[in-house]
Amino acid sequence: xxxxxxxxxxxRGPIPRFVALFVVANLLVARWHGExxxxxxxxxxxxxxxxxxxxxxxxxxxxxxxxxxxxWSYIPNATQVPLVALVGMxxxxxxxxxxxxxxxxxDWLDAGLKPKGVRAxxxxxxxxNNEEALLILLALLNEKKTQPQLYLYGLCFDKFRNVDLRPxxxxxxxxNPELQKAWRDTANRFAGRFxxxxxxxxxxxxxxxxxxxxxxxxxxxxxxxxxxxxxxxVAARTDLNAYVxxxxxxxxxxxxxxxxxxxxxIIESRYRMNRELLEMITDTARNRKVGVAYYxxxxxxxxxxxxxxxxxxxxxxxxxxxxxxxxxxxxxxxxEVPSEHWxxxxxxxxFKHFRGEGHRITAAAILREFGAVFDRLAKGSVAP
Amino acid sequence: xxxxxxxxxxxLACAFTLYWTxxxxxxxxxxxxxxYLFYCSxxxxxxxxxxxxxxxxxxxxxxxxxxxxxxxGLTFGILINLAPLLYFKYTxxxxxxxxxxxxxxxxxxTPLLPERYLPLGISFFTFQGIAYLVDVGTGEPPFESLRDFxxxxxxxxxLIAGPIIRPGxxxxxxxxxxxxxxxxxxxxxxxxxxxxxxxxxxxxxLAPLVDSVFLPGSHPAFVxxxxxxxxxxxxxxxxxxxxxxxxxxxxxxxxxxxxxxxxWPYQARSPQEFWNRWHMTLSRWIRDYVFTPLSFAFRGSRxxxxxLVAAMAVCGLWxxxxxxFVLWGVWHGVLLLLNQTLLMPLFAPSRKNDTGTRLKSxxxxxxxxxxxxxxxxxxRANDLAQARELFHAILGFRGGLRPxxxxxxxxxxxxxxxxxxxxxxxxRGLPRQLGLTAHSxxxxxxxxxxxxxxxxxxxxxxxVFQGDAKAFVYFQF
Numbered sequence: 001x002x003x004x005x006x007x008x009x010x011x012r013g014p015i016p017r018f019v020a021l022f023v024v025a026n027l028l029v030a031r032w033h034g035e036x037x038x039x040x041x042x043x044x045x046x047x048x049x050x051x052x053x054x055x056x057x058x059x060x061x062x063x064x065x066x067x068x069x070x071x072w073s074y075i076p077n078a079t080q081v082p083l084v085a086l087v088g089m090x091x092x093x094x095x096x097x098x099x100x101x102x103x104x105x106x107d108w109l110d111a112g113l114k115p116k117g118v119r120a121x122x123x124x125x126x127x128x129n130n131e132e133a134l135l136i137l138l139a140l141l142n143e144k145k146t147q148p149q150l151y152l153y154g155l156c157f158d159k160f161r162n163v164d165l166r167p168x169x170x171x172x173x174x175x176n177p178e179l180q181k182a183w184r185d186t187a188n189r190f191a192g193r194f195x196x197x198x199x200x201x202x203x204x205x206x207x208x209x210x211x212x213x214x215x216x217x218x219x220x221x222x223x224x225x226x227x228x229x230x231x232x233x234v235a236a237r238t239d240l241n242a243y244v245x246x247x248x249x250x251x252x253x254x255x256x257x258x259x260x261x262x263x264x265x266i267i268e269s270r271y272r273m274n275r276e277l278l279e280m281i282t283d284t285a286r287n288r289k290v291g292v293a294y295y296x297x298x299x300x301x302x303x304x305x306x307x308x309x310x311x312x313x314x315x316x317x318x319x320x321x322x323x324x325x326x327x328x329x330x331x332x333x334x335x336e337v338p339s340e341h342w343x344x345x346x347x348x349x350x351f352k353h354f355r356g357e358g359h360r361i362t363a364a365a366i367l368r369e370f371g372a373v374f375d376r377l378a379k380g381s382v383a384p
Numbered sequence: 385x386x387x388x389x390x391x392x393x394x395x396l397a398c399a400f401t402l403y404w405t406x407x408x409x410x411x412x413x414x415x416x417x418x419x420y421l422f423y424c425s426x427x428x429x430x431x432x433x434x435x436x437x438x439x440x441x442x443x444x445x446x447x448x449x450x451x452x453x454x455x456x457g458l459t460f461g462i463l464i465n466l467a468p469l470l471y472f473k474y475t476x477x478x479x480x481x482x483x484x485x486x487x488x489x490x491x492x493x494t495p496l497l498p499e500r501y502l503p504l505g506i507s508f509f510t511f512q513g514i515a516y517l518v519d520v521g522t523g524e525p526p527f528e529s530l531r532d533f534x535x536x537x538x539x540x541x542x543l544i545a546g547p548i549i550r551p552g553x554x555x556x557x558x559x560x561x562x563x564x565x566x567x568x569x570x571x572x573x574x575x576x577x578x579x580x581x582x583x584x585x586x587x588x589x590l591a592p593l594v595d596s597v598f599l600p601g602s603h604p605a606f607v608x609x610x611x612x613x614x615x616x617x618x619x620x621x622x623x624x625x626x627x628x629x630x631x632x633x634x635x636x637x638x639x640x641x642x643x644x645x646x647x648w649p650y651q652a653r654s655p656q657e658f659w660n661r662w663h664m665t666l667s668r669w670i671r672d673y674v675f676t677p678l679s680f681a682f683r684g685s686r687x688x689x690x691x692l693v694a695a696m697a698v699c700g701l702w703x704x705x706x707x708x709f710v711l712w713g714v715w716h717g718v719l720l721l722l723n724q725t726l727l728m729p730l731f732a733p734s735r736k737n738d739t740g741t742r743l744k745s746x747x748x749x750x751x752x753x754x755x756x757x758x759x760x761x762x763x764r765a766n767d768l769a770q771a772r773e774l775f776h777a778i779l780g781f782r783g784g785l786r787p788x789x790x791x792x793x794x795x796x797x798x799x800x801x802x803x804x805x806x807x808x809x810x811x812r813g814l815p816r817q818l819g820l821t822a823h824s825x826x827x828x829x830x831x832x833x834x835x836x837x838x839x840x841x842x843x844x845x846x847x848v849f850q851g852d853a854k855a856f857v858y859f860q861f
Contacts, residue, residue, distance in 0.1 A: 001400075001401075001404045001405075001564060004564055004565065004566050004569055007566055009566040009567075010566050010569075012832070013566065013570060013832060014570070014832045014833075014835040014836040014839065015569075015570065015573070015836075017832060017833055017835075017836030018835075018836040018839050018840055018843075020836075021836055021837060021840040022840050022843060022844075025840055025844060161791065163596070164592075195600070195601045196599070196600075196601035196602060196603075199599060199600045199601050200599060203595075203599065219391055220389050220390055220391045223390035223391055223393075223394055224390050227390055231847075233844060233847050233848075234847055237847050237848050237850070240847075240848045241848050241849065244848060252793070252796060256796075264792075265786060267787055267788060267789065267790070267791060268603070268605070268783070268788040269602050269603050269604070269608075269788045269789040270789065270791075
């Protein structure tokens, strides 16, 4: 080996050049990652920043699903006060062109309900799908302290294209054996009615269990931790991966001229599975005496959206009929937020995320539309 | 210990250093010990199975088969090798089929079907053992030294998923003293990096996309089924050839040259050529130890041609104890049969270079590729009903070009990967043609830097994409 290392062929070959380039690449990554961490610390949506702040000021999962368990302790104690869990996608927490003092829907909702003796807490994540929404429900039901009186879900049509648990929620499931049991029991209970959704849940559980094994303190994890200390590239691999995926996403948009307004037809199998999962959410909540209420999220009235109009109409019609048939409080808040309160996205009007005022208006609309439900909660009655 | 894990990197670095540091006479013993450590990191008790079979094969080859050429002796040796494979891998399959038959006869019998834990690599080391006994039984000299034989059986790079090495290919390498030179080191590291990239970045990216179509209860449309077949074709190629790359690269770091297992299989212009390029060491095993004896046995009989289908059915069954695998084997058997009969004019190679021949060659490539990709549906399907569902979606053009399961991104990714494969295929000879691979001068310097940049990107991609070290697909066989 020493002869090889001493040889002229070795030093003239690509291996020493590779080593040099790899060291340089690590230094560049270290610099990039340091800057990224600094930006995150300046951003309110950061778990560590939030957890170091005063407890009462946190009204939603600021890790946006990446580290939900870190926010569980911020959920108002449901054994002491009626709790509304507000579940939804990025609209629930994202603020376009944020200004000091801007608040999210969850903040406004909690402020509006507090005088009635009811509390609200937001559990949202970008592109949240119904499998994840079901996981959030089961995780809340897992403890008396977090078991809400009302599960309020903002439905977004294009999220019915998504399935799978993101790593953050997978990790939440992996860490909690009781939650795993509840998840498995729910899948098995609905296996006859919804075989595809049920099978999907069991697959997700398998994936979560596999993740748990990977995250366990094995020789492999210890070695990876050690590698993180030596190589900044290993330490930053998750962020680098997210960056690469983002760049691929932009490349795709550029190559195929995809815009936020490009039409995205539903994907039948996924759409059906998400509808099945919503039914599972409804039945599971009610079996545990938790009320459910659904609303269709506001959309920018001036922006073109990517929905195929006939499909979107069919969705709204289905959810309306479903809610009516099952006696679920339901509201369509689609046209609630005027066009001046929406921001921009990728060079055009953002059809789904609004500025600070949009959050206040949406929260006010929720308080108005579901006022009767909140009043019942305030009186100690069970929500429908 | 997965080849793409940090544990393996550390294991390999320690093994490499130790191996080349100790005196040459102890190196094989060290490699045997390390191989058992590697194997027992999965399951300690199955290490005894491997050791027991190895001791039996060595003793039986040396003291029985080398002295007596009786067919009965060879049959006994083969049966001993097959017994653990039948017990661990096929008991459930045989019993469940027996139960189904009994039910068909109207008898109610529901025995408790045993779930068995499959020893890792059992299919590979069983085939290797059988090949050894057959070779010795037909005149090949046995290994005299137990140490050499234990090394041949257990050397870890090939232990779990091949390449299936024959004694003649490695005997001389074991018996001569090995040295490490720069070209071995560079070749080994290069193949390991390539394998890690294929597995972590390519195969593991495709896996979840393909899995979503094969989720029980999903109702795929035409485009989903086609994308799933095309995606799985690439996934399994990247996955298995990655294992072979790391295996061949690792062996080279220890001074051993393993036979290649893949040679651009999707470039094949006939089913026969496909099997000369895909899992080459298994293909020749099936040819030499199943097809050839069967065709001799049925020589001149009207069943002669069917031996090909039977041999491929065995190949399918070797992959897994399920009817889907058997059907996959039969599918390829029929393709090979068509290759030799009805479709011979299409698949026969030609030396001409005119437009007609090129067109015929392109059609042959597309037909072969299409048939191979359709065959993967049997291989990947969870059961026969699911395979039928996917074929139904494809043949019935269900849902047209609108996906029902996959997101458009997934279809784009699979398409982009195929474009990448075709691009790599077209461009792979280009640097040599342009004279960039020179060893000296300015061009040589540029080439060395280009290689270094390429492997830095590959290594970076492996680190960035490596989530959890996922098991290779062929580990289940």
